[in-house]
Amino acid sequence: MPVSSVELRKRARRIKLLLMDIDGVLTDGRIYYVPAPSGGFVETKAFHSRDGLGIRLAHEAGLKSGVISGRGGPVVNHRVKELGIRYVRNNALEKLDPYRAILKEAHVKGEEVCYIGDDLVDLPILVRVGFAVGISNGHPRLRRHVHYWTRNPGGMGAVRETIEVILEAQGKLDAILRHYLRI
Secondary structure (H helix, E strand, O other): OOOOOHHHHHHHHOOOEEEEOOOOOOOOOOOEEEEOOOOOEEEEOOOOHHHHHHHHHHHHOOOEEEEEOOOOOHHHHHHHHHHOOOEEEOOOOOOHHHHHHHHHHHOOOHHHEEEEEOOHHHHHHHOOOOEEEEOOOOOHHHHHHOOEEOOOOOOOOHHHHHHHHHHHHOOOHHHHHHHHHHO
16 A cells, blocks of 8 residues: 655655554454353453564564553454464553553664554554554544544454554565566
């Protein structure tokens, strides 16, 4: 997807680490409770395959990835492991300390981070990163604090869209497309 803003492209070119919220970003925000065979309920969520492929492409292009979520659980742990997401902080209702810890662990500066968020709890990170992204169905108050507002909603390609913006700005998207056109 072509991005025309010079400032936006400049911000995206610097990105080395992609951080995301989970509920409302990697998912559509809905939480499903299904009966467990042993009684009680099991929490589950739906993830979009295009976002997953986008994360894999980001890794192939040299980007690191991580999640900071107010929730967690077995389905989240399975998905992040499946996608090779290295930096995982679950059950983090206050996200600033986990963000700072990930920066240190990943050896990156704030301006080298893209964060994708959807709600007010994401603001402390969004105002600190080099490339702040809000999703199209995110809380409207985020708009004035982000650099990019996606066309796709959370859980429906917003992560993939963001990754393609970054990879295009870094001059890496065409090589990926050529690879798939050759096959």
